[in-house]
Amino acid sequence: MDLALAAAGTSVRAAAALSPRWGAAVAMPLFGYVAKPRPVRADDEPTMSRARRHTVRIAGIDRRGVDVDTYEWGAGPRTVVVSHGWHGRASQFSVLVRELVAEGYRVVSFDAPAHGGSGGRRTYLVDWLDVFAALQERHGAFEAMIGHSFGGLATLVGVAGGIDAARAVTIAAPADADLLLSQFQAMLRYPDGVAASMRELFATRYFPGEPDPFAWLSSVRRPLPAGVPLLVAHDHGDRVVPFGEAGRIVAANRGAEQLATKGLGHNRILTDDAVLDAVLDHVRTPLSVSASALTPEVAPAAVEELDPVSVAA
Known part of the structure; x- marks a missing residue:
């Protein structure tokens, strides 16, 4: 490489x-070129094998049409959409998927073009947005959207641009396309x-x-609509997306909460117990409670520092 x-x-x-x-x-x-897709880890295979698989057709970066693999677990009206990042795939969320399904949510994910099982070799953020729109047409309003890295930026851009989601979570996400x-x-x-x-x-x-x-394409210049609670999780030692990007996102989105970790890096943060607990709490907290807590006096984000873990970033 x-x-x-x-x-x-x-x-x-x-x-x-x-x-x-x-x-x-x-x-x-x-x-927009994407290298060979990463494989599904053995620990994630059981979760992926239980998914209900479909496809959605989007225009694609070249606007010629591309089929995107989607995955669905659980049932019911409360839909949570999880979005992987650049050179990622839906299987990276297997642990979170199991937690959300156990809480009674319908979870939907996808492999973006040139990622996972989907076709193509080139893609960009517009493809994530087109997938969001297709999934919204199929499932209606989302209870929450959760995005990792590039998928986190796509989540912020999508909700700011009109995708109907009650809550948002970003994990290790850049604040805008300028960084990329x-x-x-x-x-x-x-x-x-x-x-x-x-x-x-x-x-x-x-x-x-x-x-x-x-x-x-900027969460700083175009923040989320008022009343959409946001959780921003990021590791101090992230070597892919600098930790400072989290602060930029939080500063631009009034009332956003920041969860800062140590020792998890860019990908291990997706399976950390404390991070998973924080995401679940954010998703299931009633909107009325979230809204009442976000008064002008406490608008700056509350930063929680987790104890360092033994794994290397």
């Missing part, structure tokens, strides 16, 4: 030497001129007619 990245970076920088726009044109197809573009630039080491052209090309290709898509 390092060799592939090095080769890609060399190609982008060579094109950039001729023109920043040429460099951006070479970099753009790489931005900055990280991509750091990986390929292309100059700022290419980065500026990348932003222009990105906006034109994926959000035609949108005057400022980066405001639209």
Whole structure:
């Protein structure tokens, strides 16, 4: 993978030497590319084998149509949607799925295009949003939406954009799309001129007619609607999405709660008992209780520091 990245970076920088726009044109197809899907862990197989499997058809990043695998557990009117991140898959939520089903919720998840069992090799956040809309059409309003990493950003953007969800949870999520573009630039080491052209090309290709898509793709510039309780969980040692992103999300969303952990990193946080307990408490807390607790005097987030655990981040 390092060799592939090095080769890609060399190609982008060579094109950039001729023109920043040429460099951006070479970099753009790489931005939405997803490597080979991660396998399902043995511990997650039993949960996945019990899922009711369906597909939804969405336009896809190239707007040519793509089938997305969806998974459903439990029954009843209270639907919780869980969304994986970049290079993730639905099976990562197996522990949380079992907990939510035991509490009486219907849980719905999916493998985004180019992830898990779904087809394709390229994707971007618009695909998550299209899946949310398709699932909403099928299941109606969501009791809660829970997203990890890139899926957490998609959750925030989706609810801010009109997806009907009573509550939201993000785990190890970035605050906006700017971080993703900055990280991509750091990986390929292309100059700022290419980065500026990348932003222009990105906006034109994926959000035609949108005057400022980066405001639209930001939980900071476009927070959740008032009255939607938000829990933001993030680990201090996260080496994929910096811990400071959690603070940016919380600061922009009045009354949001922050759960800060230590020693769990970017992925182990999904199966930590204390994090799972906090997520379950957030999902099942009556909205009237949540709303009454969020007075102007206590609007800043309450930060809970968990004791460090022995595993490495």
